[in-house]
Amino acid sequence: MKPAALLAMLACAAVPALAGEYAVLTSGARLYAERHASDGGKVTLFTGTGSTEIDAALVVRFEKDDYVPPGQVAAPAAAAPAANPASIGELVENAARKYGLPPAFVRAVVAAESGFQTNAVSPKGAIGLMQLMPGTARELGADPQIPAQNVDAGTRYLRDLLLKYDKHAYSALAAYNAGAGAVDKYHGVPPYRETQNYIRNVLRNWRKQNPTD
Secondary structure (H helix, E strand, O other), rough: OOOOOOOOOOOOOOOOOOOOOOEEEEEEEEEEOOEEEEEEEEEEEEEEEEEEEEEEHHHHEEEEEEOOOOOOOOOOOOOOOOOOOOHHHHHHHHHHHHHHOOOHHHHHHHHHOOOOOOOEEEEEEOEEOOOOOOOOOOOOOOOOOOHHHHHHHHHHHHEEEEEEEEOOOHHHHHHHHHHHHHHHHOOOOOOHHHHHHHHHHHHHHHHHHOOOO
């Protein structure tokens, strides 16, 4: 299932800190922070209750807190309660083992989708750690606001896509990001820059962990 070679890493330029801003991730999710600091390959997001460190490559840009994404007409759903990193890691590990996937692979997907932020919501309405769309979550019988259900359903969906595409990671990841319809239409990874960058991010994060699982 692993690709033969690691794709090129994406660089993320340092951005000056702002008072009240959103970090826009490669998945489209937006995370609020009062300010941020960049240090090498990491970005630290600061809020009134603490800080969160994520890979700089996951951050596309920063936007002022009064920015409204095009087409967004309604406020996002209420954020899910935050979970600590240890419990998130355990959720991912358990779901990966349950559905027969390498935990490092699932962790890489969660990192690319939400940066391990339980309250991440994309402009399109994708929710939580694995950025489930409400409709997809309903089909999987999960409440995407609950981290345990979000991770379990997202991992099951990822497993189903890997089975659908004969364990071809590129196609499964492309379908997770852009939808199976797009993959079927183009008979493989669609020519969408967002999707291609998403696959690069996941595979890079996967390989960085030097997984043995």
